[in-house]
Amino acid sequence: MSISRRQVLVGGGLGVLGGAALLVPTRSIDAKSISRLAPGDMPRPFQTALTQAPILQPDSTGIDPVDGAPVRYFTLTEMAATAAILPRLKTPILGYNGMFPGPTISLDQGTKAVLRVRNQLPAVHPFDGHPLTTSTHLHGSASLPQYDGYASDITSPGFRKDYRYPNAQPARTLWYHDHGVHYTALNVYSGLVGQYHLHDPLERALLPQGRYDVALSISDAIFAANGTLSYTDDSHSGLWGDVILVNGRPWPVMKVQKRIYRFRILNCCISRSLRPSLSTGDPVTFVGVDGGLLPLSQTVGSWRHSSAERYEILVDFRKYSTGQRIVLRNLSNPNNVDYDYTNRIMAFDVTDEPVDVSDPTWNTIPAQLATNNPVMALSPSEARKVRKFRVKRDDVTNMWNINGETWQDVISSGYKRVIADPGLGDVEIWEFENSSGGWFHPLHIHLIDFKILSRNGRPPFAYEKGPKDVVYIGEGETVRLLMKFGPHKGRYMLHCHNLPHEDHDMMVQFRVGPEDNFDPNDPITAAPATWDG
Structure with missing residues (x-):
C-alpha cells in the first residue's frame, strides 16, 4: 500500500548503541514493518522460549x-x-x-x-x-x-x-x-527497566507464588540492519516498534501446566498501548492493578493497557487440551502505529506436566481480595478541592504541556514552581481532560495511589476498579480521580508516561504541604550522588 514517509536520522553507528538512517511512516498508518533487518535476521513470532529475569540477591x-x-x-x-x-x-x-x-x-x-x-x-x-x-x-x-x-x-x-x-x-x-x-x-x-515485587500475607495466601507467579515486561523495538536499536520519536509524538518483546524476547512461547497461573503484566513500551486478549476468546480474571490487589476480582475479555500500567491477571489453563496453543493477542487501540506482527504478544503451550494439587491456588480464583483498601474506601464527599488539568500539544513548538506548563518552567523557577499544593493528608479530586486530538496520554502521579471515579461521566472500566497510579486518558476523554496526599511532604512529579511526551516537556510538579525555607527532603540536594571510587 502507499504510505507517506519522511526521513529521520536515528543514531550514527557510534559507541555501544550504533544506529542507522531510517525511513519512518507517519502516525496511525498500518505498515508491514519498519526495521531494516534482512529476512533471516528479522524475528518471527513464537520461535523462542519465555525467560524470567533473575531475582536480585541482597549484598x-x-x-x-x-x-x-x-x-x-x-x-x-x-x-x-x-x-x-x-x-x-x-x-x-x-x-x-x-x-x-x-x-x-x-x-x-x-x-x-x-x-x-x-x-x-x-x-x-x-x-x-x-x-x-x-x-x-x-x-x-x-x-x-x-x-x-x-x-x-x-x-x-x-x-x-x-x-x-x-x-x-x-x-x-x-x-x-x-x-x-x-x-x-x-x-x-x-534497556533501563526492571520489575520490583512487594508481597504481603494476604497476597501470598490468595494468589499463585513461585514459578506460577510470572512477570511479563512487554516492550517494542525497531532494529537497524546490523541488529542495533533504532530510535525516532516522530516529532516528539512517540515510538512504535514492529517487534514486540516480552522479557527481552520477541513473541516468546511459555509452556504451562493445566492449572491457574498469575501474570504480572507491565507495559514498558515507551509509547505503545496494548489491548490484550486470549485467542480462544476466553476471559481472564483481574486480581491486581498498579497499587495492589483489587477489592473484588474482575472477569475481562480484553483491556486497554498503556505504558507504565501494571495489571495482575489469572489465566486458567485447566480447560485446555495437552498440546494446545493459546496466543495472547494485541487488538491495539486508536492512535497507535501497527505492523504485520504487532497484533500478537506471546503464546502459551499447554503440557501434560503433573500439577501439584496440594497447592490450593492451582484451581482457585478468589472472588474477594483486598476489600479494605483505604484508597478504594475514599469518598468524593471527603474532597477539600477539585482541580482541573488539560493535557495538550503546542502545534508551533511540538512541545507537550499540562495546563500550559512544562518541566522547563519548573527548572526556570529554581524547582519551586508547582501546579498544585495539597496539604499533607488532604483528599482532592483531580480532573484531566485530553484536548490533544489524535493522542492518548498515560498520566502518572508520583507518591500516591488514586481511585478512578469516572471516565466521561461513566464508571471506570471493571479492571480499573482498584488503586491506580497511572490512568489511560484516551482521545476526547475526561477522567476524574480521587486521592489522599501522603505519607510524605515535599515535591513530586506529574507527567505523561508516553516518554517522548514527558521529555518534550509534559511534566510538572506538585507539592504536598507548605513550602519551607529549608526543605530537609529537597529532591536534588538532600541525598546527592557520590563518587563511585
Whole structure:
C-alpha cells in the first residue's frame, strides 16, 4: 500500500548503541514493518522460549536502628552490554547489571530496601550524544522526594546513589526505570527497566507464588540492519516498534501446566498501548492493578493497557487440551502505529506436566481480595478541592504541556514552581481532560495511589476498579480521580508516561504541604550522588 514517509536520522553507528538512517511512516498508518533487518535476521513470532529475569540477591541484611525493621541492601550497576534478542545478531543495550530487563527485586511488606545504583555507563549516548546521566525511579513506591527518582536529581557516569525504600505499602507490582531529565525515553528504550515485587500475607495466601507467579515486561523495538536499536520519536509524538518483546524476547512461547497461573503484566513500551486478549476468546480474571490487589476480582475479555500500567491477571489453563496453543493477542487501540506482527504478544503451550494439587491456588480464583483498601474506601464527599488539568500539544513548538506548563518552567523557577499544593493528608479530586486530538496520554502521579471515579461521566472500566497510579486518558476523554496526599511532604512529579511526551516537556510538579525555607527532603540536594571510587 502507499504510505507517506519522511526521513529521520536515528543514531550514527557510534559507541555501544550504533544506529542507522531510517525511513519512518507517519502516525496511525498500518505498515508491514519498519526495521531494516534482512529476512533471516528479522524475528518471527513464537520461535523462542519465555525467560524470567533473575531475582536480585541482597549484598547484606541488617536492622534499621530507628524502628527495628529489617533492611536488605542491594546493588545495581547501570552498564553497556549486549543482548541476544535477534536470531543471528547481537543488540547493544544499556542495562541494570548488564541485563534487559534488569533483575527482579522481591521483598515482603515491612522489609526496607537500600538500593545502591552505580552509573557505569559511557559518558554519552551514541544516538544523540546526550550525557548518560540517570535518575532511578521506583514506580509505585511512596518514597521520600530525594529517593523518588526526581528527574533533575541526576547521577553522572562514575557516580552512585543509594535509594531508600520503605516498602510499607500493601503487596503490588512496582517497576524501576530511569527517569533522567529530558532523556527518559531514550534511556528506557535502551534497556533501563526492571520489575520490583512487594508481597504481603494476604497476597501470598490468595494468589499463585513461585514459578506460577510470572512477570511479563512487554516492550517494542525497531532494529537497524546490523541488529542495533533504532530510535525516532516522530516529532516528539512517540515510538512504535514492529517487534514486540516480552522479557527481552520477541513473541516468546511459555509452556504451562493445566492449572491457574498469575501474570504480572507491565507495559514498558515507551509509547505503545496494548489491548490484550486470549485467542480462544476466553476471559481472564483481574486480581491486581498498579497499587495492589483489587477489592473484588474482575472477569475481562480484553483491556486497554498503556505504558507504565501494571495489571495482575489469572489465566486458567485447566480447560485446555495437552498440546494446545493459546496466543495472547494485541487488538491495539486508536492512535497507535501497527505492523504485520504487532497484533500478537506471546503464546502459551499447554503440557501434560503433573500439577501439584496440594497447592490450593492451582484451581482457585478468589472472588474477594483486598476489600479494605483505604484508597478504594475514599469518598468524593471527603474532597477539600477539585482541580482541573488539560493535557495538550503546542502545534508551533511540538512541545507537550499540562495546563500550559512544562518541566522547563519548573527548572526556570529554581524547582519551586508547582501546579498544585495539597496539604499533607488532604483528599482532592483531580480532573484531566485530553484536548490533544489524535493522542492518548498515560498520566502518572508520583507518591500516591488514586481511585478512578469516572471516565466521561461513566464508571471506570471493571479492571480499573482498584488503586491506580497511572490512568489511560484516551482521545476526547475526561477522567476524574480521587486521592489522599501522603505519607510524605515535599515535591513530586506529574507527567505523561508516553516518554517522548514527558521529555518534550509534559511534566510538572506538585507539592504536598507548605513550602519551607529549608526543605530537609529537597529532591536534588538532600541525598546527592557520590563518587563511585
